[in-house]
Amino acid sequence: MEIRTKLAAVVAASFAIGTAATAEPITVVSWGGSYGQAQDNALFNDASKNSGIEIIRESGASMSKACLQVESGAVTWDLVVTGSGGAAAAAAKGCLEKIDYSVVDVSDFYPNTYTDYCVGSDVFATVMAWNTDKYGAPGSDGAPNSWADFFNVEKFPGTRAYRANNVDGALEPALMADGVAPEDVYKVLATREGKERAINKIRELKPHIAVFWESGAMQAQLMKDGEVDMTTGWNGRFDNAKKDGATVGYTFNQALLDYDCFAMPKGAPNKDTAMAFLAEVSKAEYQANLPFHITYGPTNKKAYEVTTAPAELIRALPSHPDNVPFMVPVSLDWYAEHRAEALELYIEMLSE
Amino acid sequence: MARADADGSRSGKHLHGAALKRQHAREQWSVLSLVVPALIVIVLIILIPLSWLFYLSFLGDNGGFSLENYHKMTQYKSYYRIFVTTFQVSILTTLACIALGYPLAFFLAQLPPRWAGVFMLAVLLPFWTSLLVRTYAWLVLLQKRGILNEFAMQVGLWETPIKLVHNMTGTLIGMAHIMLPFLILPLYNAMRKIDKDMMHAAANLGANPINAFWRVYFPLSLPGMVAGSLIVFVLCLGFYVTPAVLGGGRVIMVSNQITAILENQFDWGAASALGVVLLVATTFTLYLAARVFKFDAALFGRD
Numbered sequence A: 001m002e003i004r005t006k007l008a009a010v011v012a013a014s015f016a017i018g019t020a021a022t023a024e025p026i027t028v029v030s031w032g033g034s035y036g037q038a039q040d041n042a043l044f045n046d047a048s049k050n051s052g053i054e055i056i057r058e059s060g061a062s063m064s065k066a067c068l069q070v071e072s073g074a075v076t077w078d079l080v081v082t083g084s085g086g087a088a089a090a091a092a093k094g095c096l097e098k099i100d101y102s103v104v105d106v107s108d109f110y111p112n113t114y115t116d117y118c119v120g121s122d123v124f125a126t127v128m129a130w131n132t133d134k135y136g137a138p139g140s141d142g143a144p145n146s147w148a149d150f151f152n153v154e155k156f157p158g159t160r161a162y163r164a165n166n167v168d169g170a171l172e173p174a175l176m177a178d179g180v181a182p183e184d185v186y187k188v189l190a191t192r193e194g195k196e197r198a199i200n201k202i203r204e205l206k207p208h209i210a211v212f213w214e215s216g217a218m219q220a221q222l223m224k225d226g227e228v229d230m231t232t233g234w235n236g237r238f239d240n241a242k243k244d245g246a247t248v249g250y251t252f253n254q255a256l257l258d259y260d261c262f263a264m265p266k267g268a269p270n271k272d273t274a275m276a277f278l279a280e281v282s283k284a285e286y287q288a289n290l291p292f293h294i295t296y297g298p299t300n301k302k303a304y305e306v307t308t309a310p311a312e313l314i315r316a317l318p319s320h321p322d323n324v325p326f327m328v329p330v331s332l333d334w335y336a337e338h339r340a341e342a343l344e345l346y347i348e349m350l351s352e
Numbered sequence B: 001m002a003r004a005d006a007d008g009s010r011s012g013k014h015l016h017g018a019a020l021k022r023q024h025a026r027e028q029w030s031v032l033s034l035v036v037p038a039l040i041v042i043v044l045i046i047l048i049p050l051s052w053l054f055y056l057s058f059l060g061d062n063g064g065f066s067l068e069n070y071h072k073m074t075q076y077k078s079y080y081r082i083f084v085t086t087f088q089v090s091i092l093t094t095l096a097c098i099a100l101g102y103p104l105a106f107f108l109a110q111l112p113p114r115w116a117g118v119f120m121l122a123v124l125l126p127f128w129t130s131l132l133v134r135t136y137a138w139l140v141l142l143q144k145r146g147i148l149n150e151f152a153m154q155v156g157l158w159e160t161p162i163k164l165v166h167n168m169t170g171t172l173i174g175m176a177h178i179m180l181p182f183l184i185l186p187l188y189n190a191m192r193k194i195d196k197d198m199m200h201a202a203a204n205l206g207a208n209p210i211n212a213f214w215r216v217y218f219p220l221s222l223p224g225m226v227a228g229s230l231i232v233f234v235l236c237l238g239f240y241v242t243p244a245v246l247g248g249g250r251v252i253m254v255s256n257q258i259t260a261i262l263e264n265q266f267d268w269g270a271a272s273a274l275g276v277v278l279l280v281a282t283t284f285t286l287y288l289a290a291r292v293f294k295f296d297a298a299l300f301g302r303d
Helices: A001-015 A033-051 A063-071 A084-092 A172-178 A181-191 A194-207 A214-222 A237-242 A269-279 A302-306 A311-317 A332-350 B002-010 B017-057 B068-075 B077-108 B113-128 B131-144 B147-155 B169-192 B194-204 B211-236 B239-244 B253-264 B270-294 B298-300
Strands: A027-031 A057-061 A079-083 A118-131 A160-163 A211-215 A229-233 A250-262
Touching: A027 A033, A027 A229, A027 A269, A033 A057, A033 A237, A033 A269, A063 A079, A063 A084, A063 A302, A063 B002, A063 B270, A079 A269, A079 B270, A084 A118, A084 A332, A118 A214, A118 A237, A160 A194, A160 B147, A172 A181, A172 A250, A181 A332, A194 A211, A194 A332, A211 A214, A214 A229, A229 A237, A250 B253, A332 B077, A332 B253, B002 B068, B017 B270, B068 B077, B068 B131, B068 B194, B068 B270, B077 B113, B077 B211, B077 B253, B077 B270, B113 B169, B131 B147, B131 B169, B169 B211, B169 B239, B194 B211, B194 B239, B211 B270, B253 B270
Parallel strands: A027 A057, A027 A079, A160 A211, A160 A229
Antiparallel strands: A079 A250, A118 A229, A118 A250
């Protein structure tokens, strides 16, 4: 894959005219599995070809590794994919380069899908997914429809899976299941009592949680293997599991709306070229191809206008205007302030 | 020294005392130089990173000396539980390896060497396979709709799937399988060195086979077993992959917690402090075990 990308870029570069063609190749780091593949096919390969910027693709993106590179003064990564929360935490630690918005055009982006330190690449949702053989198809009579259903093992007997080792998106569902209105979730979570209330709700469910998942690939695998009946997870992974034959469905109701983004480690070796590539890859024309490969929505509104994807594919995206009203946008401010404490409390409960 | 003298006189040269001394010194240096590469490696990849680990763990948020990373561990019970789990998993895995490995090594040691080699392959082949592959293979075997559960339910051994993985059971099965060669190899080696005549002598003196085994063979095989158990135990303490995959998020070991801290908070200080505590606890446990079981001989080759 890497070699092919490079070859394509070299060929393209030899035809391209301008300064970019002579620039050093930049290192772009993403995640493995269906996510990284989708980005290669929708974004990176074409953006590299059209801009003439040669890229070296690596997997295993992680903000902690990026921070380590920065702290040890040996930065080799130019652009790194990260969750919005991870980018906020890394920026707070001083690990990230400021985005130059005179180069990257975000005028058509949805609000709150970019910050000073990262540019949104796609919008995803943390949803509840279930085995449709067991509980029925989404939207059908008697199928689960809210977090209260997820936590109700009398109405929906069976096993559950929940997040391991990481508190992102773990407390909000528990509070909503406990009767807190979606718009009040972060207000309640701002107090110690609120966090403990959420943790206690999960503690109640714990005997029924058969597995705690560690990754998106694992969410998909658990549903494919029928290891659990219901799990939390990222919507795109379940759509891809369904394509692979899993009997899985999910709802956007009360889902957590979040985004992934590109960040640049402080002191990136090819800062200017990487910024130019970031500008290219953020264009609507590339994001418009994303729905073909994974059901994550564009951050660039214009992508909805130029996409050639069929209507039902578009309708299934988390950032689709019809879906957004059902969801709770993730509060980055809350994560910046409360993540560390919430994580300790969460692990406390997990280790019991 | 004696060797140098012999060499000197054999070459027929007349050697002054000073020259002898010089040659002695040169020889000592050349012997010493043999360990230089190992010494450099140890300093580079063990001592320096380890000192850095200690240094980081005592670094506070403000950049000065601080105990806050250690203090945090006393604030939450989870840290205590995680250390208990780590030692629990390591001890149980070691015991499982002894229970499985001792009879197997004994069996191998009784075979003629050629046949022992063939059976040894059964131990070594998995050892050469990637750890990750073996761990996931166990997941495929043990999960709810895994091969084992499906088979047992078809045969009628049990009716609903038994929970064999994503818990302590699965973790121990996987860890014991992965660690087994580390116990068998030193143990088998020690057993091979036991003189068969010892057992004959014991029989000659009137010991029945069981008696002869426990009073003669077993004590002689003990150094091998202790060495193997120690390797297994220490490797288990720092294990990451298998508990992460087969533990289902329920078996949280120190290494898993270190990952969680690094991935979520980029907090190198807190992660280093955990590493330091694990290192100290391990050293202390080994010291205690050495005192109790008197296995210095096995560890350091002293009699």
